[in-house]
Amino acid sequence: MQLLGIIISLLGGGVLALIVGRQSAAASRWLSLVSLAVASVFYASLWFDTTDPQATSLWLLHMDWPWIARFGIHLLLVTDGLSLVLIGLTLVLGYVALLSAWHEINHRCGLFYLNFLFTLAGVVGVFSALDLFLFFVFWEVMLVPMFLIIAIWGHEGRRYAATKFFIYTQASSLLMLAAMVGLVLLNLQQTEVWSFSWFTLTQTDTSGSLGMWLMLGFYLAFLVKLPGLPVHNWLPDAHTQAPTPGSILLAGILLKTGAYGLLRFVWPLFPDAASSFAPMAMGLGVFSVLYAAKLAFAQNDLKRLIAYTSISHMGFVSLGIFAWNHLGLQGTVMQMVGHGLSSAGLFAIAGLLQQRLHTRDLDKMGGLWGQMPKLAALSMLFAVAALGLPGLANFIGEFMVLVGVFQVAPWAASMAALGMILAPVYALIIMQKGFFGTAASTQTAGTSNVLDLNTSELLMLGVLVVGLVLLGFWPNLIFTITVAPVEYLMHLGKGG
Amino acid sequence: MNWLALTSLMPLLLVASISVILLLLLAFIRDHKLTCWITCLGLAMAAFWAFADMGDAPQQVTPLLIMDDFSRLLGGTVLLVSLACGWMSYTYLETADEIREEYYILLSLAALGACVLVASNHFASMFIGLELMSVSLFAMVGYMAHSKQQANMTLEAGVKYMVLSGVSSSFLLFGVALIYAYAGNLNIDLLVAAEGPRLQSGYLVIGSALLLVGVAFKMSWIPFHMWTPDVYQGAPAPVTGFLAGAVKVAVFAFAMRWLMMAQGGYLDLLLLGLTVMAVLSMVVGNLLALRQNNLKRLLGYSSIAHMGYIIVTLAASATLGAAALSTALEAAAIYLITYASMTMLAFAVISQLAAQDRRFESGTLAHYQGLLYQQPLLAGALMLAMLALAGMPLTAGFIGKYYLVLVAVDSQLWLLLSLLVLGSSLGLYYYLRVILVLCKTPVGDSRLTLGASEKLLLTLLVAVTLWLGLYPTPAIQWVQLAIQ
């Protein structure tokens, strides 16, 4: 029931925010905060259920109501440790994004918070739905509010970016729909039962060439969302043009839905097809890591640069998943969380800079360290987190992924390790161009009174820093929860 | 004809009596509100009767009409569409400089024709129903001929519709004549079962092909779509709604009876023709829609594309045996119902806007700029309609699209499936364009008012569109009942 509580409190909060937003923008902000808080309370109770020694089962929560009886479709909301971690990440980043929206979003607030909370609800649904039909519904529905967030509150090229984002993801998910239907029909043939349930479909025999085609349908949809080369093209535009809270949501959690899909659906449903496709997928992963890192160097636009680094880091995720061993998968989960926190931090900083300087162009920045030391120090921290400094969450993730990949494909691991060398270069580009050196002439003219961080901004970034450091030093916080589900997924994914 | 047959025919009789009552009434009293009320009440009663009869035994009323659950379900749908159309016409006509009352006579006649078409079991009744609908529609499309603002457009649309509809009727009739020459009777489902001096099957092939051409004109399948964009744009908005909703449902219902239920009446040639039209409609329809700048015209191309998608069900019923036939029929019926609900929602919004300012239907999309902030209810409803047409989950459109994908995968129509995916992806672009225009910053401030009855209509249509998407189980059960 807690899961439904989380989703409903977010949806209800969104509707209420729209209604009160007509009278007062502040009220809609506070209302969104309250609804997030209510959702967090539900989440906390879920969390305490897991530490309850009696709850030894793998699946923490099981809500199963019939929905469309004709096709055996159920409202099946289930969580295991993996979902729990990702839902937690969603809520934390929800707070961060809300704080960043607090001052940045000034017009049509009610509508903004409606879309904002609906996106969160959609993502929570994606992380917990284990009926494939329901999963697909959440998967698509979270796009619409995100599309509106980019299209209404974004920057100069917002309409183009929003349309591109929507068409890429929607077109690929239509392929997933076809593959999903194919899988269900296959299961119908084998068992003569209509079912969209993950638990049933993982028992379906999907060996053979049909399984490969179906797997590719799923893979493509998740690859677009991840995003991986060569279908990454929507991401730089969408991230750059989205308002800061939108970028935080996109980079922090929407990308993770793609990784989650690969982890939860592609391998367990199609073990044979996935394992024979793995070298190809790892090759694409390596390619993503290196090529996106190279592209990142060429960017002047701060947000665009961060967007390309996201692609590069998600390449590691793709690698870790297709290595499909314990280290690789645990590392992937950690990398997902670490990247969620660090990229959210970087995008938040880009947003703060844009508010202050009215530009995202790195060439027009410079010497900011002197003007706003706190902001610069935190940027440094997020940048080195992204490049994988030991002691922070990303390091653990990337290191484990590489070790895991090395066991199955040394070539992939060694090439991807190059990515870890490239990462410091672009991280340092951000720092050097933006924060060191002399103040650029264009900026000093109008912005002599550039302000350093205020309390609420410090709070926002502080949450992320705490998360990164905590997980960096105490990764078991996550690993103890995810070890059982990862084992189970691996068991399913080994196939016959 | 016994009592039972008569009562089962009651929906048709009710609709027919509306037009008679109105004809008589208008000789004494001219009152727009009263006329509209009578029409809407009559249509509502007829629709209720049709749905209430669901589950009863099929009644063959003379050799011409069959009132089975299929006729009741789709006939009821057509009647509800007509009801929505009559309802939205009230405000639209109130603001027109034109005689208003006769419009409702035409509307009820067109609805009657559509119902006869759905229930027809015989080519003669099919022909009568189709023509009753079409001829009433000529007049409805060209109805605003005396209005200063609209005369040019509406006349042009009316003339174009009349000429092309006449041509299509001729094709259809000639085809039926050839089929009759081959089979020796005019029963739709007895085409091949006939005994007698059998002629060369060339008659059947050519006749079926010509009949298909006639149907294709009405369904606006490419390459027989030429009239569609012009007529959609020029006709008054509620009439366009009727064209997009009721006409398509009724004609396709006939196509289902002819091509899917009449076992063995199928020919490979027809399948080839259908596939070609499906491919063209999905691809070209969507491509042409991309550049449109008038919302009604855009929806015209969108309806071409949607009618292309639905051919998948016809193709599927031909490729597989009886087992898949019921799934294909189910998919077709569900798709028709969901399409009718979302397209009526779109046209209801356009009608309400056009009632206040005709530029909303005749002008460019730019008139809709910023509507989301000026008229949240109307713009929200339009947005929902666009998302539904694009096939987003939780709206009626997704259920329809899901069914099509299911049928296409089940019968392994990979070409049509890939084009369905491609077409839907192209389609997203122009649906999103409309949504983006709605979200832009408004220019000037337009004062639009919305009466209680319009709000109620919109709320009902929104509710139906969402209900079909959120909880389709009852609708699916009804459809399954209807296709047994």
Add this chain to the structure above:
Amino acid sequence: MDSQYIDHAMVLAGILFCLGLVGVMVRRNLLFMMISIEVMLNAAGLAFIAAGSAWGQPEGQIMFLAVITLGAAEVAVGLGLTLLLFRHHNSVNVDQLNQLRG
């Protein structure tokens, strides 16, 4: 009628039908277009008569009656539209109908 003659009748009907179709396509005068449509409809009617007589059934003639009725109904509405067109443009040339495009 012998069944071999039905072919002749059908060919005649087919020729009439094509003539009518060509007429609709090449003529620009709305009146003549409507006449061409009538020719097409009556070609279909002829085909019905021939088929009915080949089978020795009344259905063909009944359908012909229906066709005539339809023709009349279409002409009634069509002439109304033609009249309105003439009032607006002072001619019945359909090339003047060029407002709707996109």
